[in-house]
Amino acid sequence: MDIGNMAAHFECLRLGALGVIDHLLNEPIDGAAVRFAMDTGVLHYCAKGVEFGCSQSKLHAVSIIESMLRTSEGLQYCCVLADRFFVIDNLLKKLLAYIPTMIVDETCTQIFRLVVSCYAKLSQKSRARDGLRCYMPIMLFNRTFAGLRANDPVADGYVNLLFQNLQLRAMN
Template sequence: MQVPIVSNGGQDGPGDQVQDKEKLFQLVADLSREETREAALLELSKKREAFPDLAPILWHSFGTTATLLQEIVCIYPLLTPPQLTAHASNRVCNALALLQCVASHQETRTLFLKAHIPLFLYPFLNTVSKTRPFEYLRLTSLGVIGALVKMDDSDVINFLLTTEIIPLCLRIMETGSELSKTVATFIVQKILLDDMGLQYICATAERFFAVANVLSSMVNGLTKDPSVRLLKHIIRCYLRLSENMRARDALRTCLPEQLKDPAFTNCLRDDNSTRRWLSQLLFTVGNPNTHEAQVEL
């Protein structure tokens, strides 16, 4: 495979470029050896932004993807009963960071999905322990899925809809830390923003109310522990749901009253976009004659 030489804004000389290239390939090669793997995982995860072509190199290098999956699978026995240590969590999260790099890259994203690699992360999302090693593991795993949905690729959404990602995210939205809740809500939001995702969630009352009940519970939780960034994603989810006629009718009876309370939403005073979304949501849900929500996406 022909790999472009990595440069540093045009400031490196030819010798530096060659050294960067050689260092990258050496680190990838070090992943294949048990005695050098942990250090290579750490170094590559820390410097992955410096290597624009890291994702295709990782994917097309012989045995590298299998090695990263081995790092993931070997953690499974530590999940139940919960025995995950900080060291083991950090190591597997470094491997997950490299997979996130692969999931984000245009050349490797489709290959990543066709190999069904996100499914290897679902046991991590299914954990409930609130200890720091488990929380870090869940958050990093969510980051991989978040990197996928951030690309606004319908193929990604179609793949995720065939899996259990929505129930997994909903549970984290209910029980996770603020940051994990935020990332999980972002994933659900991006699924909803896709037409296929909105249609899927609104196809049955069971699916709709599973999402709506969790969103409502989160709003209630924000009464005690406010979070502007989390509230922003919650409102965006509600607004997108309101674009479906049946969901809009249901929201007229189940939209949290707090969203209509200026004292509760005062935290959004400096966030003009979210205030507009909230105003549009309240108008759409509160107006029985509204047939089509005009939403600025």
């Protein structure tokens, strides 16, 4: 089996696994499913999806993270340790850097919306706010995503909530 074919098989496996986990964490979010995701180290699998996956794998990975952050237990889990927060922040920044390389389509819009939703959720915790202020996702604060924000009022609302929580002025 050649390397290119093997990589395609791994991507299919990654996409399927992340899709199943993402589906488990869909609305209504089950606390047991979130605890299972936390206990099994799902962030590691999300990291692999963001690092090496196709756009759909990246979408599933950020959707999993966002689902975890939507619960108080998941938000606490993601913010209680600085290492965990920085893993998530790093993944979100990689996704922000990836978005401009994409063709603007539904997947691009969904990834952007989920990333800014994650940042807005993280900014609700004081320790995460401190981390976000020190290591700001600069691309959210300049005009890089002005087009996506203008076309998606939900994502724009998340960015504005992030600015508000961080007590920053938006750069328009």
